[in-house]
Amino acid sequence: PVRGRMLYTPLAAVVSALVATGLAFLLEYLDDTLKTPYDVSQTLDLDTLGTITRLTKGEEELIVSAQPISYLAEAFRVLAANIRFSSLDRPLQTLLVTSPGSMEGKSFTVANLAVAMAGTGISVVAVDADLRRPRLHQLFGLAPHEGLADSLLEGSTDGRLQLGETEGLMVLTSGAALPANPVKVLGSPHMRVLLDELTRTVDLVLIDSTPVFPIADATMLAPEVDGVLLVLEAGRTRSQAARNAAEGLRQVGANLVGVVLNAAPNRKGSYHGYYGDRTRRPRYRLPFWR
Numbered sequence: 001p002v003r004g005r006m007l008y009t010p011l012a013a014v015v016s017a018l019v020a021t022g023l024a025f026l027l028e029y030l031d032d033t034l035k036t037p038y039d040v041s042q043t044l045d046l047d048t049l050g051t052i053t054r055l056t057k058g059e060e061e062l063i064v065s066a067q068p069i070s071y072l073a074e075a076f077r078v079l080a081a082n083i084r085f086s087s088l089d090r091p092l093q094t095l096l097v098t099s100p101g102s103m104e105g106k107s108f109t110v111a112n113l114a115v116a117m118a119g120t121g122i123s124v125v126a127v128d129a130d131l132r133r134p135r136l137h138q139l140f141g142l143a144p145h146e147g148l149a150d151s152l153l154e155g156s157t158d159g160r161l162q163l164g165e166t167e168g169l170m171v172l173t174s175g176a177a178l179p180a181n182p183v184k185v186l187g188s189p190h191m192r193v194l195l196d197e198l199t200r201t202v203d204l205v206l207i208d209s210t211p212v213f214p215i216a217d218a219t220m221l222a223p224e225v226d227g228v229l230l231v232l233e234a235g236r237t238r239s240q241a242a243r244n245a246a247e248g249l250r251q252v253g254a255n256l257v258g259v260v261l262n263a264a265p266n267r268k269g270s271y272h273g274y275y276g277d278r279t280r281r282p283r284y285r286l287p288f289w290r
Helices: 005-030 037-044 071-085 106-118 136-140 148-154 182-186 189-201 217-224 239-251 270-279
Strands: 048-053 094-098 124-128 169-172 204-208 227-233 256-264
Touching: 037 048, 037 239, 037 256, 048 071, 071 106, 071 256, 094 106, 094 189, 094 217, 106 124, 106 136, 106 169, 106 204, 106 227, 106 256, 124 136, 124 189, 136 169, 148 182, 148 189, 182 217, 189 204, 189 217, 217 239, 227 239, 239 256
Parallel strands: 048 256, 094 204, 094 227, 124 169, 124 204, 227 256
Antiparallel strands: none
């Protein structure tokens, strides 16, 4: 039998609680990922124009079209409004969307933002300039026929714009045959001519580009557009990677309009309840006395 059990038990509980608290603070200190708009502001000195929560498993990626009255679709409309309000003095006609690394949601953001922008009554064309891993044709359900790569070779879109499901939205896919050297193709004078042609056709050109690192496609295109939108994945994008991406874009003279925080935790609150409940039939319950 151990003497003084009544003393050792609470002492062990206190020590365990202190160790657990210390470990929690240590893990939080070592975790340098960006999670909140405050983290973005402190790290990059940029405004967070939109916070997009994580899609649930099985949800349609083109959420603004599939569930137009959902809270996630409304978040993209807020993003669209913030982008327009952030450039009142100098309206954006061409907007490049990129991210520090791969798989952070830039193509997902471009597709839904294009639908949200077109829903405000302006004409939009979404251009898939990711000539390495194009995804816009999959998100919009289009065939990757002749697209951007073919247009750059000939110097004109020439009927290659495909109509989206939303009125006022057109899509220029990457093209079926991707070039062996995308940097050379995107950096050609034909790209500037193509952008001028598109801006005469529509109000806004949204460009889905490659990540900033480790390739140079995004930094090649950034000086040619009116603004650049940086997509970060909450809880995954590291501070140093985001800082390097922003610095690299600024060095080439890019106009960073702000940040989109993608895949943020889905915290159910008043906002979620207000918009989320509209997508399903309300359930009425009788009072307990009946």
